[in-house]
Amino acid sequence: xxxxxxxDENRFSFNECWERIKSKTPIDNYSQLAEIIGISKSNxxxxxxxxxxxxxxAFYVARIYxxxxxxxxxxxxxxxxxxxxxxRKFNILNDAExxxxxxxxxxPKREIWFEVEFEKAFEEFKKWKEEKEESAAAEAYYxxxxxx
Numbered sequence: 483x484x485x486x487x488x489x490d491e492n493r494f495s496f497n498e499c500w501e502r503i504k505s506k507t508p509i510d511n512y513s514q515l516a517e518i519i520g521i522s523k524s525n526x527x528x529x530x531x532x533x534x535x536x537x538x539x540a541f542y543v544a545r546i547y548x549x550x551x552x553x554x555x556x557x558x559x560x561x562x563x564x565x566x567x568x569x570r571k572f573n574i575l576n577d578a579e580x581x582x583x584x585x586x587x588x589x590p591k592r593e594i595w596f597e598v599e600f601e602k603a604f605e606e607f608k609k610w611k612e613e614k615e616e617s618a619a620a621e622a623y624y625x626x627x628x629x630x
Contacts, residue, residue: 492537494555499535502554507547508589518542547587 500515509515512526519526519542529535540554552559570576585592601608 493533494535494537494540496530496533496535498557499540499554500530502557503543506549507543507587509543515539515543518546548583549587 503509503515509518512523512530516523516526519539529539535555537551537555540551543549544551544554550559582593582596585596601611
């Protein structure tokens with residue numbers, strides 16, 4: 483297969499990909515997309531004018547926002563990567579993690595919000611976490627200060 487034929491068969495509509503990205507991520511302008519991909523905004527405009535959304539751009543966005551490259555490029559497949567089933571004792575934690583992943587995909591600041599709210603709702607957890615961190619810090623201190 484010639485490289486031209488490969489390129490022609492693997493051209494993806496810029497506008498269709500762009501609309502899918504905007505629908506599932508907080509990205510809403512070309513400057514944000516350029517920053518995530520690590521290119522200039524003029525590069526984005528050039529590809530828009532060519533109506534060609536590159537596969538590698540879809541890969542970067544998919545990886546960051548837990549989407550599939552195929553879904554961004556074609557609209558097919560599920561709109562989230564399939565994660566291995568969690569073996570948790572409490573099933574509600576699976577649901578909470580799935581919900582939080584969706585929320586963070588829409589607004590990355592929701593992760594911090596969730597942590598703050600969780601610690602407010604479960605003060606025992608916050609205390610346990612602080613004690614665990616203090617214990618780990620003390621252990622690290624003693625292990626680095628052992629004299630031979």
